């Protein structure tokens with residue numbers, strides 16, 4: 352991830368030209384336009400059925416919310432508790448320096464990476480992959496022209512309200528990326544970070560991780576005006592809805608879409624927004640006066656703004672930029688962060704070994720404050736242990752920093768405080784955190800969650816296995832107990848899961864997603880089951 356590379360710059364320094372030729376692009380555009388009427392009908396029917404399933408699940412989840420307000424922990428509680436905390440501590444950072452994060456999701460080739468490149472670099476695209484080449488992390492992504500990792504790019508606005516454009520936006524080496532970020536950070540009053548996610552089904556796990564683990568404030572669902580709302584966009588929309596991430600539709604490539612196709616696809620989006628499963632007011636954003644109500648409606652998650660743009664001609668981009676510039680941060684309201692006064696929690700999402708610096712970790716501050724020379728506990732490792740480490744230095748947005756706070760994505764250079772032990776990349780596993788010792792962190796193997804099945808082909812019983820996504824945790828777990836005999840689409844139950852390979856650092860109240868093939872569910876952790884009761888149940892913990 353590019354933020355993580357900030358501490359030392361292990362981003363690629365050499366890029367090859369994208370392998371997709373102009374001819375390929377033309378062909379795929381032709382194919383889009385040739386989509387038969389029958390295909391469209393079948394897609395619409397499938398969508399209707401999916402929406403019906405999602406609606407049943409959503410209703411059940413709403414009911415669950417209502418019934419179980421009392422089960423929420425103070426830390427994960429929403430607005431009310433957040434407001435109370437703010438009153439008590441008054442320590443949240445100022446609005447202007449809050450790290451506003453926007454994720455891009457949608458089908459592969461819809462123009463996500465291109466739009467991120469165009470917005471952040473102040474350049475236009477050539478329709479053949481020029482702008483996205485500034486966003487890719489790896490040379491293999493350049494070669495295939497396809498995003499397979501999570502890239503982060505920043506956009507800054509100065510105190511006069513103008514976008515800060517770097518002097519040499521063409522440069523793509525790690526060093527020049529660092530200095531470009533430095534210039535944007537130094538000259539900006541407001542920063543927006545774009546999290547560019549992958550559209551291909553093969554990388555769905557990474558995309559879910561981006562939405563669950565990196566906690567974006569908003570999502571932009573990018574839709575190709577020519578191809579319409581495709582399969583993976585539907586999948587991504589379902590996840591954004593389940594996680595309650597407010598989203599907007601960005602219709603791209605309007606420069607190459609025939610008027611009738613474009614209009615038909617636009618109508619489809621309006622219908623999707625109004626559908627029972629989504630229940631949002633679609634609003635076409637066409638002029639300045641549309642912006643303010645749309646911002647309020649989006650932040651309240653009751654409205655779905657629709658922008659129509661072209662990354663090649665630049666049409667619609669100034670309005671979209673103005674909109675992004677005015678979006679408020681949701682860190683105090685999303686229920687995902689605790690205030691800077693709370694004990695520190697930093698959720699690691701990337702690890703780098705930097706020559707001359709050592710091990711650096713990138714991740715999101717979910718609570719507290721960190722300063723250089725602070726001691727924290729790192730874990731749980733492969734044997735469920737937490738060990739003390741020292742934060743040697745801090746990078747925020749690739750710039751040296753003396754303090755980072757809850758809500759900010761940053762990287763730390765670390766040193767082990769265990770005698771004769773040196774941190775290595777191999778000492779890390781996915782799902783590790785850095786926390787204040789006061790939290791007395793533990794690795795959890797078994798937990799109870801209240802879940803709703805969003806979609807399942809058959810039924811879920813004991814011994815059923817699924818991939819659990821909860822924050823940065825991604826691990827297979829199996830069902831060891833169900834509060835009902837079996838679960839079907841739309842059903843709600845308390846399910847006890849046990850991780851297959853490692854104990855994880857979890858918090859009661861956190862949202863989780865689980866997935867296995869086309870089966871999907873959402874839930875909330877209601878109880879962490881400790882080792883003693885595990886043994887009472889006769890379950891081995893390793």
Ligand SMILES: Nc1nc2c(ncn2[C@@H]2O[C@H](COP(=O)(O)OP(=O)(O)O)[C@@H](O)[C@H]2O)c(=O)[nH]1
Pocket residue numbers: 376457458459460461462463464465466476477478479480481482483496497498550573603604605606607660661662663664
């Ligand atoms: N004509 C035109 N082409 C675009 C536009 N946006 C993106 N493209 C092209 O569409 C292709 C796919 O874009 P990319 O950003 O890789 O899509 P992603 O897979 O969603 O990230 C690239 O060749 C882009 O140059 C646009 O607004 N107009």
Ligand SMILES: [Mg+2]
Pocket residue numbers: 463464465483497498548549550
């Ligand atoms: Mg991409």
